[in-house]
Amino acid sequence: MSFSEFDLIERFFSGHANRDDVVIGVGDDAAVLNVPTGQQLVVTTDTLIEGVHFPIETSAEHIGYKSLAVSLSDLAAMGAEPAWATLSLAIPAYDEAWLTGFSHGFLELAKTHNVALVGGDTVSGPLSITVQLHGLVPDGQAIRRDGASKGDLVYVTGTLGDAGLALAGLQNRLNLDPVILKRLRQRLDCPTPRIEAGLALRGLASACIDVSDGLLSDLGHITNKSGVGADIILEQLPLSVDTEQYIANSGDWNIALVAGDDYELCFTAPANNKIESLLKSLGCTCIGKITQQAKIRCFHTDGSLYESGKTGFDHFAV
Amino acid sequence: MSFSEFDLIERFFSGHANRDDVVIGVGDDAAVLNVPTGQQLVVTTDTLIEGVHFPIETSAEHIGYKSLAVSLSDLAAMGAEPAWATLSLAIPAYDEAWLTGFSHGFLELAKTHNVALVGGDTVSGPLSITVQLHGLVPDGQAIRRDGASKGDLVYVTGTLGDAGLALAGLQNRLNLDPVILKRLRQRLDCPTPRIEAGLALRGLASACIDVSDGLLSDLGHITNKSGVGADIILEQLPLSVDTEQYIANSGDWNIALVAGDDYELCFTAPANNKIESLLKSLGCTCIGKITQQAKIRCFHTDGSLYESGKTGFDHFAV
The missing domain is CATH 3.30.1330.10 (PurM-like, N-terminal domain)
Known part of the structure; x- marks a missing residue:
């Protein structure tokens, strides 16, 4: 044969x-x-x-x-x-x-x-x-990385951290309940591409990226390209029950901030009640706002600063 | 860093x-x-x-x-x-x-x-x-594989077999003079993409393919897709001095027929004096003609049949 x-x-x-x-x-x-x-x-x-x-x-x-x-x-x-x-x-x-x-x-x-x-x-x-x-x-309607302006709000689709948590469990860096690991693994292996959300964001979002290397790293591409910074409120990050539980137990917000592979969209849009309502109805979550200073800071709701100390995944970082 | x-x-x-x-x-x-x-x-x-x-x-x-x-x-x-x-x-x-x-x-x-x-x-x-x-x-001017008709002539650009000869030398399947091997190797490592010839063939060629897996294999894609066959005259194959010498010594025409990697174009065009002259002026060589029977045959100029016994390179042939 x-x-x-x-x-x-x-x-x-x-x-x-x-x-x-x-x-x-x-x-x-x-x-x-x-x-x-x-x-x-x-x-x-x-x-x-x-x-x-x-x-x-x-x-x-x-x-x-x-x-x-x-x-x-x-x-x-x-x-x-x-x-x-x-x-x-x-x-x-x-x-x-x-x-x-x-x-x-x-x-x-x-x-x-x-x-x-x-x-x-x-x-x-x-x-x-x-x-x-x-x-x-x-023509002209592609959503770029470089369009974010001071005062824009920062949004994400879906939830963050599930894929990173699954990977940590698979690599035995964390000890996870098998039922929870199986559920999380679905998010690692079968991420949902946010095509519908992307189409809906035409004309609404000022900048957009997908979260593959981790939120801070990928939002960093938006802020770098746009010449701005961002303030993120940790308690506003959309989390699954499993990831919320993990963070509640560990205090480790990095699973949502720097672990990659979620393939959610992170985007910015003007602060405007009508747009905010529309984006909320699309299932998007506001997690912070664009600032003038060229860095990304993470705060708790009580105003205290959270130092991540890490950036996202890079194949050739040395 | x-x-x-x-x-x-x-x-x-x-x-x-x-x-x-x-x-x-x-x-x-x-x-x-x-x-x-x-x-x-x-x-x-x-x-x-x-x-x-x-x-x-x-x-x-x-x-x-x-x-x-x-x-x-x-x-x-x-x-x-x-x-x-x-x-x-x-x-x-x-x-x-x-x-x-x-x-x-x-x-x-x-x-x-x-x-x-x-x-x-x-x-x-x-x-x-x-x-x-x-x-x-x-629009509509791409040259396909399926347009060859009975009576069309078969052409190739450049010369055939040099890359295959170089590879055989490098793999020690053949013992080649180092000066000749160095010259042939240029053809293996740096094939010339025939972009200009391809552009010139719009509206002239009835079918075209590039010779990556070997002439018989690639011409076979044209004949299969077009529902025709082809007769090739070995002595009409364009050869470099080195490859001509190798075939004269060995009688091994397969180096030009089934060795791949030449990245020349193989194409068909209607038998027409004006087209033939034009293609000749472009440096193309007529090597045979399209036939009705669904196979490719190779002949010497004296009319005797040459049985190649081989086809081209296939990554997953078992």
């Missing part, structure tokens, strides 16, 4: 979304795509490495899901609508069960967000997954 | 082409790009793994060059004009000399072809490079 790279792509990765704007998809030297007039192209790429971006024992299905989810999260942070993906997959050997699981996780999420897989490359090598994702945004 | 991923990208990869159509480049969650009205987007992605796509002792500069060259070659095969690239780089550790060499090789070629680097991801892991390249082609 001969089983080629071309068969592999066709066999495992044909069940993605069909889109009319795909002129040529997988199976030629390159894909050919129609970008509608009045729309700008939004492009992001992410590489996931075993043991770095997901624990080695992560299921193939969750790896497939997450490898697309992290790129969807980048598009969400730009206010872009997902459209087309390419996938570069390095695998040590042909493994039917693994490929079945991986492609299922990837393709189910692709269908959910109407993403067509238009190109790919499969090679033999240490497990490594690179997804490039293309989205569309009306 | 702290040296972050963001510094890394800014430090080593800022010297690429500047393009007016880049609205947001490196440094946000995603790039934002303007696709001109009347143009279609052409997208390709390729992953290069050490020891698979380049010998382990390949210089960082040549790895940087080749990682972009192979994607440029895909765009050439579509008749597309290069525009924007993203780069995902997994490296085992921060190595200033290696990054300097790699980025130099990558960026010099990017500038040559007016390619802007608009996004990237750097992670720690076994050496692996994924480049995604975007090009533009006027």
Whole structure:
């Protein structure tokens, strides 16, 4: 039996979304795509490495899901609508069960967000997954990192710290109840890309980023690019019951401030009652405000300062 | 000293082409790009793994060059004009000399072809490079694989077999004179993407592919997609002096037929004196013709059949 790279792509990765704007998809030297007039192209790429971006024992299905989810999260942070993906997959050997699981996780999420897989490359090598994702945004409406102004409020979607808590449990840095760990792990393995929130934020948010390296690190990109600072109120941080309990017991706010992998959106918007109500109705939580001084400070509600002493994850920090 | 991923990208990869159509480049969650009205987007992605796509002792500069060259070659095969690239780089550790060499090789070629680097991801892991390249082609003018018709002539650009011969020498499968090996190795490490030829072929070629896995394998994609076959005349294959000499001594035509990595274009065009003259003036060589029977046959000029017995490189052939 001969089983080629071309068969592999066709066999495992044909069940993605069909889109009319795909002129040529997988199976030629390159894909050919129609970008509608009045729309700008939004492009992001992410590489996931075993043991770095997901624990080695992560299921193939969750790896497939997450490898697309992290790129969807980048598009969400730009206010872009997902459209087309390419996938570069390095695998040590042909493994039917693994490929079945991986492609299922990837393709189910692709269908959910109407993403067509238009190109790919499969090679033999240490497990490594690179997804490039293309989205569309009306001309001039992409949400940048550099638009935050003094007085803007700082918001996040969802809850913070769950993925970091799960990772700490998996790595035996914390001793967690197995039921709680299982629940938290869902957040680590299957983060929800906030595409709908990102689309809703067009024209509302002054700056936006997704929280992949940790809140302080990622909000730091907004404040650095915008030439501002921020004051955060710890007790306003949105937390799951599990993470709230952990912080109540440990006093360790860093799990919500510097642990990454939550893939929530952190964004700023003008302080305005109408916008505040709208964002609240979208499930967003106000966690602080933009200041003039070029640093991020964390306060308790009683006004006392909390020194985190840490920043977020960096692959090459020395 | 702290040296972050963001510094890394800014430090080593800022010297690429500047393009007016880049609205947001490196440094946000995603790039934002303007696709001109009347143009279609052409997208390709390729992953290069050490020891698979380049010998382990390949210089960082040549790895940087080749990682972009192979994607440029895909765009050439579509008749597309290069525009924007993203780069995902997994490296085992921060190595200033290696990054300097790699980025130099990558960026010099990017500038040559007016390619802007608009996004990237750097992670720690076994050496692996994924480049995604975007090009533009006027609506409907992309050159596909499925347009070859019976009676069309088959052409290639440049010469075939040099890269395969170099690899065989490097792997000690052949004993080559060091001067010859050095000359051939230039073709293996630094293939010339045939962008100009690809642009010239718009409206002329009926089908096109780049020769990465070997002539028979890649021409096979054209014939399979087009539902035709092809007859090739061995003595018409364009060869360098070194490869011609090797074949004269060994009778081993497979070095030109099944060895990959040449990154020349293989294409078909209607049999027409005017087109033939034009293609000849572009440096293209006619090597055979498209037939009705669904297979590729190789003949000597005396009419005798040559049985290759091999196909091209496949990562997952078992």
